[in-house]
Amino acid sequence: DVTNERKMRDSMRFYLQKVLVAQEEERKRIARDLHDDTGQSLLLLTHRLDAISADPKNKLSKPVQEKLSELHSLAVESLDSLRRYAQELRPAILDDIGLIASLEWIADNLIAEDGIDVNVQVDMRERDLPHEAQLTLFRIAQEALVNIKRHAQASEVVIRLEAAAGKLTMVITDNGKGFKVPMPLSQLGSTEKLGLLGMQERAQLLSGSLNIQSELGKGTAIIVEVPLEE
Ligand SMILES: Nc1ncnc2c1ncn2[C@@H]1O[C@H](COP(=O)(O)OP(=O)(O)OP(=O)(O)O)[C@@H](O)[C@H]1O
Ligand SMILES: [Mg+2]
The missing domain is CATH 1.10.287 (Helix Hairpins)
Known part of the structure; x- marks a missing residue:
């Protein structure tokens, strides 16, 4: 019941x-x-x-x-x-020079190791983000990139960070093969797939949300929204 x-x-x-x-x-x-x-x-x-x-x-x-x-x-x-x-x-650079440099660092790795073209676009001030939030967003991006490597067959990825109207939005877009998004995501829990679910849980730990837009043959966008403290 x-x-x-x-x-x-x-x-x-x-x-x-x-x-x-x-x-x-x-x-x-x-x-x-x-x-x-x-x-x-x-x-x-x-x-x-x-x-x-x-x-x-x-x-x-x-x-x-x-x-x-x-x-x-x-x-x-x-x-x-x-x-x-x-x-x-445990990316030490996250502690040293923050989220943006760390994202650029994983982007460079992806370019070097997998030949995927990764573009990091930033429209925010990093110091507005508490360390905890930076770590969480970094983990979400890391997991999203693992998925792109493993499943997407993409050639281009864009990671975009934007702060506006009291919230931070991180969008990770790939031009890969796309997939049918399970609704709700918690369905995945019973299949032992914990990547997307874990990403969602992490977003919720910051009182935020995670949305997935994916279209077969066209690619995937992972959209994370987190409220910013005033
Ligand atoms: N960027 C993507 N492009 C295409 N398919 C994807 C993408 N991200 C996820 N998927 C699909 O969604 C499924 C669920 O992803 P999820 O990360 O939850 O599990 P997984 O990667 O299969 O396993 P793991 O628990 O190791 O992460 C994947 O198996 C894959 O089919
Ligand atoms: Mg995964």
Whole structure:
């Protein structure tokens, strides 16, 4: 019956919010561990390898020197990708230089790795947005871009941020294949797809809303609206 269904939905909502907060904490912890432990070990490894190669007392043969240098490159590459991974988990740039630079950073990654043309357009003042809101919007954009990468087959993406009339609007548009949007989105909960649903929940955590406009063959627009504090 209706009351029961409502209760179920409320409790699902409650848990999803807890999950989102826990997920953020967990990501922070993993990013820190990766950076502090694994990152430090890899750095040490590169230094040790350097020291072995550089010490004439070791009298290394040419082939051994070449092997060492290969190992060194490998360790440096691992360190690079580990740093990138830690950044994605907990973008330090978000804390340092804010939402817009972070969006430009994921846009650049998408351009470099997937050849998708991403354009970030901003018509707002970042300092009007509390840090919490910046993180939430960043996560929504990140998830939207993951979806575009995985499902859309798009060649162009526009991320637009605009503040007007007491609210902030973020629109992420792709020119990909589009899809039939499930109504309501909570339907997706039973299929273990949590991307769109999580994006919606995050928007609602900021007392905002998420809308999806998608047309088969024409692409998708994800529209997030969040009230701005006066
Ligand atoms: N930009 C997009 N273009 C085309 N289809 C999309 C787009 N975004 C989402 N979809 C469709 O909507 C579905 C639901 O997306 P959602 O992010 O909720 O789940 P998912 O990506 O399949 O799994 P995950 O839980 O890992 O995110 C996708 O499976 C895909 O079919
Ligand atoms: Mg997804």
